[in-house]
Amino acid sequence: MIQTSISYQPFTQQRIADFQKRETPFYFYDMALLDNTLAALRRSSSKHDFTVHYALKANVNEELLRKIKAAGLGADCVSGNEIRQALACGFSGKDVVFAGVGKSDREIRFGLEHDIYCFNCESLQELTVLQELAAEMNKTARVALRVNPNIDAKTHRYITTGLRDNKFGINPRDFEKIASLLQDSPNLVLRGLHFHIGSQVTDIDVYAGLCERVNDLQQWFTDRGIDLPDLNLGGGLGINYKEPDRYPIADFESYFSTIAQHLKRLPGQHVHFELGRSIVGQCGSLISRALYIKEGVETTFAVLDAGMTELIRPALYQSHHYIENLSSDLPEQTYDIVGPICESSDCFGRDVQLAEIRRGDLIAIRSAGAYGQVMASRYNLRDLAESVYGKRENLVTNEK
Ligand SMILES: *Cc1c(COP(=O)(O)O)cnc(C)c1O
Numbered sequence: 001m002i003q004t005s006i007s008y009q010p011f012t013q014q015r016i017a018d019f020q021k022r023e024t025p026f027y028f029y030d031m032a033l034l035d036n037t038l039a040a041l042r043r044s045s046s047k048h049d050f051t052v053h054y055a056l057k058a059n060v061n062e063e064l065l066r067k068i069k070a071a072g073l074g075a076d077c078v079s080g081n082e083i084r085q086a087l088a089c090g091f092s093g094k095d096v097v098f099a100g101v102g103k104s105d106r107e108i109r110f111g112l113e114h115d116i117y118c119f120n121c122e123s124l125q126e127l128t129v130l131q132e133l134a135a136e137m138n139k140t141a142r143v144a145l146r147v148n149p150n151i152d153a154k155t156h157r158y159i160t161t162g163l164r165d166n167k168f169g170i171n172p173r174d175f176e177k178i179a180s181l182l183q184d185s186p187n188l189v190l191r192g193l194h195f196h197i198g199s200q201v202t203d204i205d206v207y208a209g210l211c212e213r214v215n216d217l218q219q220w221f222t223d224r225g226i227d228l229p230d231l232n233l234g235g236g237l238g239i240n241y242k243e244p245d246r247y248p249i250a251d252f253e254s255y256f257s258t259i260a261q262h263l264k265r266l267p268g269q270h271v272h273f274e275l276g277r278s279i280v281g282q283c284g285s286l287i288s289r290a291l292y293i294k295e296g297v298e299t300t301f302a303v304l305d306a307g308m309t310e311l312i313r314p315a316l317y318q319s320h321h322y323i324e325n326l327s328s329d330l331p332e333q334t335y336d337i338v339g340p341i342c343e344s345s346d347c348f349g350r351d352v353q354l355a356e357i358r359r360g361d362l363i364a365i366r367s368a369g370a371y372g373q374v375m376a377s378r379y380n381l382r383d384l385a386e387s388v389y390g391k392r393e394n395l396v397t398n399e400k
Pocket of ligand 1: 076
């Protein structure tokens with residue numbers, strides 16, 4: 001992936017001095033980087049007149065959501081409570097698209113009540129239920145069909161979603177049935193097709209392949225005179241977990257221009273996206289302290305006061321995060337960086353080279369803004385980590 005490299009140093013001495021005074025672990029959000037990311041996103045997406053919705057499931061913090069709303073993005077929600085949170089943070093119903101394989105009746109009713117922009121539907125039966133509930137409430141529901149394009153996103157198998165065997169989406173085999181179902185559903189209006197093939201996609205060519213497939217699938221509908229005023233290509237654009245300071249902003253430019261180049265956009269069609277990770281991933285870091293340094297037989301363990309309860313990605317998806325010692329400039333040593341939780345998978349990195357760690361050193365786990373704090377749990381009856389929001393000069397804390 002080609003990325004513009006701008007050197008970035010989020011941890012000034014002043015900021016580290018502030019961290020020293022705080023209880024750890026906590027999440028630190030660099031709001032200046034979020035601003036820069038949103039500006040870059042807008043520059044690249046507006047060239048093609050693309051509409052971007054922020055995928056709330058990556059991070060639902062109010063401070064972030066308000067900034068994202070102010071930047072003009074819509075909201076992509078996967079639960080009724082995410083819709084509620086979007087509304088509470090300034091989004092309106094018409095900003096919201098709602099996806100998910102298992103929307104409950106209650107969640108569907110909530111979406112209908114707020115006249116959300118679109119339900120991204122994932123099965124025949126869901127469409128039937130949506131029609132029934134909309135009729136009961138005397139509402140019209142806009143729908144997009146989430147289609148499973150059978151495309152390999154070339155990412156970790158736990159976060160690929162567009163393959164035939166994944167639970168997501170409607171199989172193109174069922175288009176005939178869906179078309180006649182929609183004809184018999186007076187309370188449903190078809191807006192278009194929806195795709196989301198997976199997350200942390202770093203091979204941009206995957207999106208060129210998706211576009212070719214989308215062009216074919218749309219043809220089926222246009223051949224039958226069925227209108228598709230919207231097309232939603234989902235999200236998934238990856239970030240650089242290895243060098244977050246060298247590549248702090250995702251490659252929106254290549255992503256959108258690749259899609260603009262390969263997509264056969266229907267006349268007047270609006271193209272929508274749902275990006276999560278690429279918007280908030282790099283602005284968040286998990287800040288912890290080293291509790292103990294312990295010599296194993298072959299390895300040295302650094303035991304942190306943060307663990308999988310604060311950031312589960314390494315344990316869940318074997319994901320890599322760049323780890324930094326903010327308190328030391330001693331020569332590097334090799335460590336296994338582990339948390340305090342009673343699970344062997346509670347490990348942030350093995351054989352990590354890091355400036356020598358002493359008890360009490362501040363350790364930053366980078367690129368933790370997406371799928372970090374939202375997945376926190378209270379396993380082992382742990383306290384939930386709080387959030388600290390950094391502007392350029394000052395630091396603001398928000399207790400949870
Ligand atoms: C998770 C999700 C997204 C966002 O994915 P990112 O990889 O964070 O960009 C978009 N759309 C749907 C339907 C999702 O489930």
